[in-house]
Amino acid sequence: LARYRGVVGLGSFLETPSGVAASLADLNLVRDYILAQDDRSHAYARALARFMASQIPEAYNDLLAAENSDGTERFLSREAAFLLGVSLIQNAADVIAVVDTAAQGDFANVDADALTLPEVDVELSDPVLLTGQKVYAEPSSQDTLPANRSGLQISAELAFDYSESGRLLSVSANGCLSPSMPELARLIGVNGYMANLHTQWLPSAALSEQSRLNFDEDGTDERLIFDWDSRRAYFETSTTCHQYRGISAGSTELGGNPEVTYSWTKDSGELAELVAEYGTGKTRTLVPDMANSSSVFPGYRLSEQGSEVEAVTFAVGISNCTPQEDAVDANQVVTGVQPYQFSGYDPQPGG
Numbered sequence: 001l002a003r004y005r006g007v008v009g010l011g012s013f014l015e016t017p018s019g020v021a022a023s024l025a026d027l028n029l030v031r032d033y034i035l036a037q038d039d040r041s042h043a044y045a046r047a048l049a050r051f052m053a054s055q056i057p058e059a060y061n062d063l064l065a066a067e068n069s070d071g072t073e074r075f076l077s078r079e080a081a082f083l084l085g086v087s088l089i090q091n092a093a094d095v096i097a098v099v100d101t102a103a104q105g106d107f108a109n110v111d112a113d114a115l116t117l118p119e120v121d122v123e124l125s126d127p128v129l130l131t132g133q134k135v136y137a138e139p140s141s142q143d144t145l146p147a148n149r150s151g152l153q154i155s156a157e158l159a160f161d162y163s164e165s166g167r168l169l170s171v172s173a174n175g176c177l178s179p180s181m182p183e184l185a186r187l188i189g190v191n192g193y194m195a196n197l198h199t200q201w202l203p204s205a206a207l208s209e210q211s212r213l214n215f216d217e218d219g220t221d222e223r224l225i226f227d228w229d230s231r232r233a234y235f236e237t238s239t240t241c242h243q244y245r246g247i248s249a250g251s252t253e254l255g256g257n258p259e260v261t262y263s264w265t266k267d268s269g270e271l272a273e274l275v276a277e278y279g280t281g282k283t284r285t286l287v288p289d290m291a292n293s294s295s296v297f298p299g300y301r302l303s304e305q306g307s308e309v310e311a312v313t314f315a316v317g318i319s320n321c322t323p324q325e326d327a328v329d330a331n332q333v334v335t336g337v338q339p340y341q342f343s344g345y346d347p348q349p350g351g
Contacts (some may be wrong), residue, residue, distance in 0.1 A: 001048060001092055003085075039107040047099045048092065055122050057086055058249035080124035087164050089124050092268075094118045094227035123166035127195035133158040135175070138212040155211040160194075167192040168201075173222040175215035176208055179260070181274060181286045182300055182312070184233065188264055188271050189295065192228050199296055208241040223254055231265070234258035246280050292317045292338075302344070310344030 033041035060075040076084070095117055103110050136152040156175025163169055168187065171177065183202050190196040214221045222237040236254045237247065247259050257279065264274045274286040282305065289299035292314035303311040316339065323333040 043099050043107040043110040044096055047095050047115055050112055051095050052088055053119050081226035083122055083124055091118050091120055098182045117136050121165035127166050128161060129162055131160050156215055166195055168194050171224040175221060177222055177238055179224055179235050184255055185271055185286055192226060210239055210241045214239050231263060233262040237261040246278060246282055289313050313341045
């Protein structure tokens with residue numbers, strides 16, 4: 001614990017006070033606690049060791065238990081071992097709190113094997129994840145959106161938070177975002193593990209002029225929070241960006257009842273239905289239409305109060321095509337085409 005705090009530049013607990021610092025304030029983390037007969041340190045060490053063991057991949061245990069194993073085999077990469085150390089630091093406070101509660105001052109009688117410790121999955125492959133996004137959608141010197149980036153100002157900045165396993169926990173916005181139900185459906189399809197999408201996930205940004213006004217003020221203005229175990233997500237806003245959609249902020253501060261609650265059901269592991277319940281009582285329901293569609297650009301039907309308001313469908317599958325020889329070294333090439341049908345605007349845009 002002391003080593004990895006030093007590796008990531010956190011220093012000792014005394015240098016960076018936290019909730020766990022009170023329990024460790026008078027402990028020497030590098031002392032031989034067995035020779036010193038320090039029951040408290042011994043109890044903490046056993047609990048932390050058990051927590052670390054719970055995060056070792058089962059395949060590593062199988063390797064060490066193999067018939068010809070001598071116990072010195074290496075399985076984890078340096079990066080994976082580092083991630084386990086970071087996880088230990090992040091969860092040490094919770095582990096120590098469990099020990100303190102069980103001990104009630106009598107650390108000598110703590111049974112580390114009987115403790116209910118946090119269960120935390122760690123994605124040891126260390127996937128590349130989107131952690132921040134800046135949205136440039138505010139014209140700097142004209143009323144309409146310009147043709148190039150130089151004529152745009154930033155209107156929102158998004159921050160993405162993940163669990164140790166790489167699952168998206170929340171999206172926070174300085175400015176405004178506008179959660180997209182089709183994009184939420186895509187993310188739900190991979191159980192929140194954004195790296196498994198193999199394409200960037202786009203929560204959608206609000207183009208309201210109010211977004212820039214809110215961005216100019218410090219602090220988080222909107223938040224999208226995921227509760228994967230309960231199959232729910234919550235959208236909170238303190239802005240007026242979404243009044244045209246019937247979403248009114250309940251307060252100028254985040255917290256309290258969410259403005260929109262999303263819930264979903266699955267059938268045989270696949271998304272069956274995604275429902276958005278608004279604070280005003282309105283509901284919107286998205287049902288996937290996977291006929292001839294792909295996971296990157298899936299079809300869907302979106303209804304409001306039981307009436308269909310939007311749909312994307314595919315009559316045929318993807319037609320593959322071979323890139324031209326002079327395009328082989330290009331950054332982007334077309335390898336397939338697929339026509340689709342879209343409905344949802346009245347009147348429909350021409351072209």
